[in-house]
Amino acid sequence: MTVTIKTSIEIEKMRTAGRLAAEVLDMIAPSVQAGISTGELDRICHDYIVNKQQAVPAPLNYHGFPKSICTSINHVICHGIPSDDKILKNGDIINVDITVIKDGYHGDTSMMFCIEETQKFAQRLCRVSRECMYLGINQVRPGARLGDIGEVIARHAHKHNYSVVEEYCGHGIGKEFHEEPQVLHYGKAGTGMELREGMTFTIEPMINAGKKFTKLNKNDSWTVTTKDKRPSAQWEHTILVTSDGFEILTLREGETPPSIA
Ligand code: MF3
Numbered sequence: 001m002t003v004t005i006k007t008s009i010e011i012e013k014m015r016t017a018g019r020l021a022a023e024v025l026d027m028i029a030p031s032v033q034a035g036i037s038t039g040e041l042d043r044i045c046h047d048y049i050v051n052k053q054q055a056v057p058a059p060l061n062y063h064g065f066p067k068s069i070c071t072s073i074n075h076v077i078c079h080g081i082p083s084d085d086k087i088l089k090n091g092d093i094i095n096v097d098i099t100v101i102k103d104g105y106h107g108d109t110s111m112m113f114c115i116e117e118t119q120k121f122a123q124r125l126c127r128v129s130r131e132c133m134y135l136g137i138n139q140v141r142p143g144a145r146l147g148d149i150g151e152v153i154a155r156h157a158h159k160h161n162y163s164v165v166e167e168y169c170g171h172g173i174g175k176e177f178h179e180e181p182q183v184l185h186y187g188k189a190g191t192g193m194e195l196r197e198g199m200t201f202t203i204e205p206m207i208n209a210g211k212k213f214t215k216l217n218k219n220d221s222w223t224v225t226t227k228d229k230r231p232s233a234q235w236e237h238t239i240l241v242t243s244d245g246f247e248i249l250t251l252r253e254g255e256t257p258p259s260i261a
């Protein structure tokens with residue numbers, strides 16, 4: 001399949017799906033506390049998406065994924081599976097990744113939470129990875145190239161002595177959860193596909209405190225961790241290319257971009 005350019009009707013549906021995904025994060029945020037299990041977070045989100053939003057949690061049964069959200073703690077990079085025996089504790093960092101389908105279209109967004117007294121170095125990893133995402137977002141406009149996004153993200157990560165995960169990336173999104181193009185979080189400015197008005201894709205850099213290397217859990221075949229067990233952080237938004245720049249379809253109420261970006 002090639003890259004799809006969304007019509008104005010599709011864009012309206014993407015706006016709705018994006019807003020719903022953002023609202024799930026707003027809804028779950030107060031519950032992301034020490035003592036709660038990720039299984040419980042999954043149940044709360046599932047019920048909210050299905051009953052309140054009358055939408056579909058896209059991860060559930062997606063290529064066999066067993067739960068409705070992804071929860072990735074500390075050295076888990078992405079695709080962590082919620083479980084009743086994973087209980088959040090003081091000092092953890094966790095990514096909660098929400099994807100909903102509404103009226104046939106997907107909205108995909110994730111954010112980090114710091115649990116109580118998180119160490120300074122982990123807080124900094126969370127802050128810088130969010131800056132990386134926003135620096136990438138700010139590159140988006142018709143005529144820009146995918147490599148422009150990747151280069152600024154990697155440059156900012158490396159400036160802080162972090163590494164960028166290469167095996168997983170952002171993606172086109174729409175009727176399908178994962179469409180073309182692949183949005184790499186590293187690259188060379190001026191290279192790669194040219195962006196066009198009406199494209200929708202995610203930017204979701206995974207930034208590691210240590211080395212870039214990843215390991216896939218053999219038992220569940222989903223959980224991706226850092227090889228060196230050092231922590232990783234990720235933020236994700238779904239973006240629309242507009243005539244003069246971008247629109248963040250998954251912006252949360254009151255969310256303001258960091259001052260660096
Ligand atoms: N939400 C993830 C992404 O940002 C994908 C999760 S796939 C799943 O692309 F199957 F693990 F849910």
Ligand code: CO
Nearest residue numbers: 108202204236
């Ligand atoms: Co995504």
Ligand code: CO
Nearest residue numbers: 097108109236
């Ligand atoms: Co996601």
